[in-house]
Amino acid sequence: MSVIDLSKQVALGIDIGGTNTKFGLVNHRGDILVKGSLPTDEYETPEAFIDELHRNIQPLIDEHCGKNSIVGVGVGAPNANYYRGTIEQAPNLPWKGVIQFGDLVSQKFGAPCKMTNDANAAALGEMMYGAARGMKDFIMITLGTGVGSGIISGGSLIYGHDGFAGELGHTIVKPGGRKHWSTDSEGSLEAYASATGIAITAKKMRVEFPDSMLNEYGEDKIDSKIVFDCAQKGDPVAIEVFRYTGQKLGEALANFVMFSSPEAILLFGGVIKAGDFILKPTKLHMERNLLPIFRNKVKLVFSELDEADAAILGASALVWEK
């Protein structure tokens, strides 16, 4: 019987975003041995993209893994399907249709490849290396340009029947509400609680309040960072933008809690830089909408992982997942 030295094993984690792709070699303890990135949107075919990935990464594998190879490749990507190893109809990626991405990666790197969507990968990373260590039931909500989610129940990701579970950003929080810029749905969580949604709310609210600091910026300049800057300077309208966002988010979280009764909800992504401006109203409205048996039990916390590394760690965590 040969004893496997886990500490020497290395996984490749790849996080594919609409603009950039990040990658890293990660050991079992979650140390990123080396990392890098390349643009996603400059390659017309997935094959060309994977060729370039391989050209970038193989020398790093040779350098860091010695005569061993990597144990496997984990990929986090929008609309990635865990069961089929595909990327399907991803609106923000340059490659259309259903792509057998996992097979292509596996052939190129000579190692097994597992895939899931980026938010699911982030949840795994958080469970292995972040604020959710030791937890078996939690929900990860990623608040970036969009709103993603990964749901851990009984220690495992919920993939659902077809591998697409956990699209909480697209659940409807206000029936007949704000139209989503890309899905056309009305009143989805993403339409309010994403950075994009926050900018829309700010642009609407500042019109009603000509004195607001938010009016000092051009229409195309308003983003969640500027709203945060104005809130920090005490602008009541900017503060109200986050309060309103937190209300919608909190109402949605209450529904999620009554679904899977998690120990914690972890918030992650650019929007959480707003800190208490968003956290406090979110918590208030979550608690308000919960049945009494769920109240004051669910921890609402920010992710502990560095945002730049979390995606790589999360993708690599797929390789170690049982």
Added chain:
Amino acid sequence: MSVIDLSKQVALGIDIGGTNTKFGLVNHRGDILVKGSLPTDEYETPEAFIDELHRNIQPLIDEHCGKNSIVGVGVGAPNANYYRGTIEQAPNLPWKGVIQFGDLVSQKFGAPCKMTNDANAAALGEMMYGAARGMKDFIMITLGTGVGSGIISGGSLIYGHDGFAGELGHTIVKPGGRKHWSTDSEGSLEAYASATGIAITAKKMRVEFPDSMLNEYGEDKIDSKIVFDCAQKGDPVAIEVFRYTGQKLGEALANFVMFSSPEAILLFGGVIKAGDFILKPTKLHMERNLLPIFRNKVKLVFSELDEADAAILGASALVWEK
């Protein structure tokens, strides 16, 4: 090594409702060998109730199990906690506070006892003996006086961190909407899609339409059965009551699908007697609110189990659950 003859093993299933408690001895195939019932609300203490249960059931065990005893007891009850074996703060039961119900039953019957809420038990029964046989991911929605739910993911019930997961009837489908008669929450699914909610909708709508057949009944007579009778006779207002109910239910189901991506949603309980009057609008509004990747994939079906037996089968299924 002794071989266990599964076909000879018998479980006791007990379903506790606010008014009546049903029980039955069930074998591994789901045959109910014998069943009975007794009132729930005539016993001041859980001990007195369990004594009476035992007095009723022990002779049946002696008769049907020969010299063997039962393998275990499964209990479905409102606010029952799977992890702790308790019934906690159940508003519709006569016993208040936190009751160590599982221990009491186990001591009395000399067999292990497992408990969960009634809708979770129904979901297990449906997976073992009903319309969900062979499914690993589905959601059971019980539409009776209230709205309950049981969520199966990867072949197991989702219990959540504290054992109270799956309270989908209390998720908010219309923020700021109809106030719930007992929880005080505003716009919960139960406030619209339960038999109670349907009666409220009917009483509101008939005021606007003096010609509706619904106006032929006294205020205290209006219930979901009368609404169904009027709908069958072609009353457009009664039909609209179900359409509106189905819309709210369908919107809620869309959110549930984007959470756990089930293969099917099973509807169960008195309200489904309304058939297509409720099923068609429910399906329409579910599909409308789904992201395209989920559309036309999720089966929306009625339970196949006889309502009177389902509760007993579901409770007994807890005993066989791995």
